Amino acid sequence: MRRTSSTTNRNRRTVKAAAGLLAGALALSLTACGGDDDKSDTNGSTPTTGSGSALSLPKLDGTSLEVAAVWTGPEQANFKKVLAEFEKRTGAKVTFVPAQDPIINFLGSKIAGGQPPDVAMLPQPGAIKQAVDKKWATPLGDAALAELKKNYSQGWQDIGAVNGKPYGVYYKAANKSLVWYNAQVFENAGASEPKTWDELLTTAQTVYDSGVTPFSIPGADGWPLTDWFENVYLSQAGPEKYDQLAKHEIKWTDPSVKQALTTLAQVWGKKDYVAGGADGALQTQFPNSVTQVFTGGDQPKAAMVYEGDFVQVNIGQTDAKIGTDAKVFPFPKVGSAAPVVSGGDAAVILKDSEGAQALATFLASPDAAEIQAKLGGYLSPNKNVDLAAYPNDVQRKIAQSLVAAGDDFRFDMSDQAPQAFGGTPGKGEWKDLQDFLKNPTDVAGIQKKLESDAAAAYGN
Known part of the structure; x- marks a missing residue:
């Protein structure tokens, strides 16, 4: 199962104040960034940091380590530069092992074959719990734990713990409540950044009337569809309902779910609002959903794409400059407050050794x-990361807002669910929302399917 009751209760804190802080900070500053519009450098050499001398790592000459993660493309290439710095400091040799999603299944096959990686980057709190339950994972040692406590808020420490014992270092985080847009399209259409869902629909119609399809939706990947739902649901139903649905304490046939799906259908159900219509969206994978918004100048395939701060990696594969050509606004509020949904990837030790513990310590450091x-x-929940390290003002503001939220945030709902429901391609919530994208008129039918799949996965 992909959820832990002991730590989840601590994670599910009320976040109205934090949501206001994050949404307010983002709304005031995300696109008011004219002086530092550098494109993210995804091809440069490994940058040096100003704090390297503060961290003590052992000499590991002759040690070989493997790190498994599902990251691909620039994300994988950039992480390898981090591993290269660890190699430089310790003398160890670190190999990146590409993993398939869901990674917990990939790890199971590796462990069954007697070849587990030393460290795995797990994207869900439930996956950490599952690794612990299967006795795959090793708790963090004293050095890694000291670095974790020094650099992370209690909330981020808690979601990497199982039964109060720390196993995971959340090396990477995400603000998954952002909408990115082609600034030239908006300017040509006379469209403005919306603050509410109704304003988003108005903006979409304005963009459509100018001759550009409003939205790019990566329907081929189920996880972005769950993120769409979570933002609408959190804002519309509120934090308490969100927590209840995340733990399956209320059913997916609840009226609040009907309301959220009906709201989603106002976008998903208008084929002229979605690039390629439903059929085209269901063949569009996440990277392409981003690049098609920022390729083609002021006549792209779509004007907007919803997803987290990590969209910047994919924008970096186009000629668009973040802050000028590519701008961003907070996911509009559907109810009384704008939603703030977070996610992340945690480093978990599978083979306890001096080298693996040292790598976890390094990944917990600024x-x-x-x-x-x-x-x-990239976005880090590490509160001691120098904000000047981020390459542009947009990213600095997003990072600052995440750190300012402290312990008060909502973690991705599907990442809290059992893997069979919330984290498996072609199954559970991923598949059900793909079916809903294909036929957004069948709200009741999709609710029944979601509830049936959830009940089977949660066992209740």
């Missing part, structure tokens, strides 16, 4: 995070 921060498309 030193490691600042290397990848400088390369763009």
